[in-house]
Amino acid sequence: MKIVVIGGGAAGMMFSTQYKKANPDDEVFLFEKSSYVAWAGCPTPYFIADELKKSDVLHGTPEDFIKRGVNVKIHHKVTGIDFQNKTLNIEGEEINGIFGYDKLVIAVGAKSFIPNISGYSKDLTNVFTLSHAEEAFKIKDYLTENKDKLKKAVVVGAGFIGLETAEAFNKKRLNVTIIEKAGEILPSFSEKLKAGVYKEIENRGISLKLNAGVTEIVSQDGKASAVKLDNGEIIDFDIALFSIGITPNIDFIPKNLKTDQGKIVVNDKFETNLPDVYAIGDCIFNKFYKTDRNLYAPFGDVANKHGMMLAKYLSGKNISWKGLLRSFATSFYDIKLAQTGLTLKEALDLGYNADVVEMHAMYKNSGFEDSIPGKVEVIYDKDKKVLLGGSMVGAQAVAQFIDQIAIVTTLETPIEKFIEIDFAYSPTNASVWNPLLVVYRKVIK
DSSP states (O other), X not given: OEEEEEOOSHHHHHXXXXXXXXXXXSEEEEEESSSOSSBOSTTHHHHHTTSSOGGXXXXXXXXXXXXXXXXXXXXXXXXXXXXXXXXXXXXXSSOOEEEEOSEEEEOOOEEEOOOOOBTOOTTOTTEEOOSSHHHHHHHHHHHHHTTTTOOEEEEEOOSHHHHHHHHHHHHTTOEEEEEOSSSSSSXXXXXXXXXXXXXXXXXXXXXXXXXXXXXXXXXETTEEEEEEETTSOEEEOSEEEEOSOEEESOTTSOTTSOXXXXXXXXXXXXXXSSTTEEEOGGGBOEEBTTSSOEEOOOOHHHHHHHHHHHHHHHTTOOOOOOOBOOOEEEEETTEEEEEEEOOHHHHHHTTOOEEEEEEEEOSSOTTSTTOOOEEEEEEEETTTTEEEEEEEEESSSHHHHHHHHHHHHHTTOOGGGGGGSOOOOBTTTBOXXXXXXXXXXXXXX
């Protein structure tokens, strides 16, 4: 059996290593067009800020995986696929031409989305995107090589990567302006929860421009100097990051592979509509947990799960990918945010008889000087008395609290059972009243 994998990111490498381990007699070929495999995108802003090392972004070399039996071919670009004849067209240093497969795994990830902006060109030396480790290395090199010349930075897009990279630029002592076309940041969080983020942006001396779209990049001789906004305002910069969003990197794939809104459609076995063709990672649509609703979740942990589960399935295990609750976490300086499941608005729109429990959560005894309460909103079904989701903003243990909510939401644990859970307690490590116990007290009366 010859398994071919396109893409050496988290999903592709996890699948390749796990499948080869379970099927040592099968051939596994992996084609990656860049210089790197096993790279992680989520840590890149912190690498740019000098808080993480290059080894924290790259989790292995091609040679590491070759030793484990995976035929890794970097600098090999797949330019076309013939699904009927089960062949790929490869442009590479070692393999150049037609290459056959028995089963194909598409794990090509996603690329940054750049809208039609006047003056934009990939050749601009000081305008970057950030959806691949290679781009992070280029940004870091540019900052290092021009550290005495750079004064102003512009970040277009206030999503996770945009906010985290704005923080990185700010830590590099650049004057940072964040430009966001929408009227708010972090739209899935309530205004109460994210009010502190707005305040922290202001306190850090970062300018935030909402309801602002970029219409033009002003440049000369391959170097950009400013962006023009749709209200006519001109904002100068020395370095810019466009972080508006990402889209699956599937331009080269024939149209007979089923897609929806630019994402590959798969079933609960990661099978596409074509025989012996599978897709995993940031190029596919997931399902919102136990529903038929499409959910795009380009996160590293999700990609790793995809790779592991597909390896099990193709090794003969009976698996079923149920989907996701859209759990995530991020931070801006000392403010940490996490969320899982439905927001209150989403739950009501879907017809749930839903309500919210609001509370302050402590990760240690409130008497300690460094004890800062977090703000929590938990969404629940008033009829079934089960959780539907939750959000938290705080200084510590935010993701851990949200993980607990994700567990009981996934298992549909009745709220009345929360009192039976034996939570750990210590004045220095945990509050007497875990947020789930607070939900119990407020809902079960």
